[in-house]
Amino acid sequence: MRNRIVSSLFALTCLAFSPSAWTQERGFGRASTETQPDKDVTPGPGWKTCPRCTNNKQLQAAYKTYNVEGHAFDPHDLSGVWGNNGIELDVKTVPPFTPLGERMFQATRSEIPTTNSKDGMLICDPLGFPRWFAYNYGFQFVMLPDRVLQFFEWGHTWRDIWTDGRKLPDDPPQPRWLGYAVGRWEGDTFLVEGSGYDDRSWISEDRRNRIRGFPHTDEMRTIERYRRTSYGTLEAELTITDPKIFTRPWTTKGKVELRPNAELWEYFCVPSESDEYNKRLIEAARQSK
Amino acid sequence: MKLRRALVAWLLALAVVIPMSSLVGFAHHSRAHYGTEESTTKGIVVEYKWRNPHVYVVWAVTDQSGKTTQWVGEMASLTSMIADGMTKDSLKMGDEITVVSFPSKITGSTEALIKKITKADGTVVVDNSRVPNLRQP
Numbered sequence: 544m545r546n547r548i549v550s551s552l553f554a555l556t557c558l559a560f561s562p563s564a565w566t567q568e569r570g571f572g573r574a575s576t577e578t579q580p581d582k583d584v585t586p587g588p589g590w591k592t593c594p595r596c597t598n599n600k601q602l603q604a605a606y607k608t609y610n611v612e613g614h615a616f617d618p619h620d621l622s623g624v625w626g627n628n629g630i631e632l633d634v635k636t637v638p639p640f641t642p643l644g645e646r647m648f649q650a651t652r653s654e655i656p657t658t659n660s661k662d663g664m665l666i667c668d669p670l671g672f673p674r675w676f677a678y679n680y681g682f683q684f685v686m687l688p689d690r691v692l693q694f695f696e697w698g699h700t701w702r703d704i705w706t707d708g709r710k711l712p713d714d715p716p717q718p719r720w721l722g723y724a725v726g727r728w729e730g731d732t733f734l735v736e737g738s739g740y741d742d743r744s745w746i747s748e749d750r751r752n753r754i755r756g757f758p759h760t761d762e763m764r765t766i767e768r769y770r771r772t773s774y775g776t777l778e779a780e781l782t783i784t785d786p787k788i789f790t791r792p793w794t795t796k797g798k799v800e801l802r803p804n805a806e807l808w809e810y811f812c813v814p815s816e817s818d819e820y821n822k823r824l825i826e827a828a829r830q831s832k
Numbered sequence: 833m834k835l836r837r838a839l840v841a842w843l844l845a846l847a848v849v850i851p852m853s854s855l856v857g858f859a860h861h862s863r864a865h866y867g868t869e870e871s872t873t874k875g876i877v878v879e880y881k882w883r884n885p886h887v888y889v890v891w892a893v894t895d896q897s898g899k900t901t902q903w904v905g906e907m908a909s910l911t912s913m914i915a916d917g918m919t920k921d922s923l924k925m926g927d928e929i930t931v932v933s934f935p936s937k938i939t940g941s942t943e944a945l946i947k948k949i950t951k952a953d954g955t956v957v958v959d960n961s962r963v964p965n966l967r968q969p
Binding site (some may be wrong): 576578579580593594598601658680810811812813816817 | 909
């Protein structure tokens with residue numbers, strides 16, 4: 544009996560603190576606060592909202608308005624605006640580093656404790672891929688006959704995922720921040736292979752303590768798997784392989800929700816704005832060391 | 833004995849689950865430098881920057897001796913603040929505001945993370961839900 548009570552307490556506790564319990568239907572994330580408006584804030588009639596401009600109440604309403612639950616869908620059509628913040632890399636399963644990987648990882652350590660001073664994002668370097676998988680403020684797939692375009696709100700940029708049968712380049716003339724990507728269907732799963740990445744980007748910030756970033760070399764390869772399991776849900780999986788950095792592949796699995804009444808808005812990383820921000824917050828912290 | 837073990841497991845689960853639940857609203861700039869002590873001040877808006885990467889407000893607080901200090905209050909990105917009900921017109925220079933914030937831990941700093949801003953007429957300008965980020969390691 545006691546065990547049953549304790550088990551029930553455990554289950555109730557987990558449920559109470561799970562993000563999905565904060566909303567009645569889908570787990571969109573943040574709890575409501577006093578000032579969050581009930582209705583979408585848009586530029587005017589006919590205009591849509593942005594993925595991050597909506598709160599839980601507005602998302603719940605949009606899902607009802609657009610009949611997302613139970614809506615018919617084609618599993619080979621990934622069109623739409625998805626998520627609002629990317630899919631966090633699974634830091635619980637970071638593979639062991641190689642000796643070089645460990646050295647490169649330690650070299651990313653911030654010079655100050657308050658934020659990562661070595662993060663290229665602070666000076667508006669492109670996030671690169673797969674950092675744009677993990678952090679994007681929402682993305683949009685556009686299906687074309689010969690390619691799938693993936694647009695990202697963060698940085699207001701895109702990548703081409705070629706589906707015309709071409710192979711990844713063996714030795715690309717130029718490493719690219721977003722690499723080279725080719726895609727194909729395996730059943731209802733859209734499989735994307737990527738390589739040719741510029742090694743100046745990080746795989747991601749290390750969000751365990753936010754004072755380092757996960758490095759990669761130009762030998763990194765990625766495999767993404769996207770599967771639309773309902774009109775409103777896209778399952779996504781990313782596997783990163785870089786034998787110079789990690790002793791085994793690193794896989795992250797996640798789920799993103801459709802933003803049914805959203806359009807990607809403009810989020811440029813503006814050097815002058817970042818410079819001002821860095822001066823105020825980062826330089827002040829550096830000087831106070 | 834079994835009961836004690838189960839209770840320990842439950843408490844451990846709490847220790848894991850509660851911090852995880854606070855990670856939902858990640859921003860891309862660390863907020864580790866802000867303290868956890870809440871501060872409430874009244875002042876006048878000097879500047880309101882409706883800008884990325886993070887919106888901020890500067891307000892002037894005058895103490896009993898007549899000395900004025902300008903505080904800089906950080907919020908989140910434009911789009912996140914829109915979701916919380918703010919717009920480019922939410923504050924203007926000269927507005928009298930009451931600010932609940934978490935000041936920086938850095939000695940001498942007058943930076944703070946905004947929790948709540950209320951105007952003199954009682955209007956709540958923002959009740960920022962990103963404050964749980966303070967619990968980040």
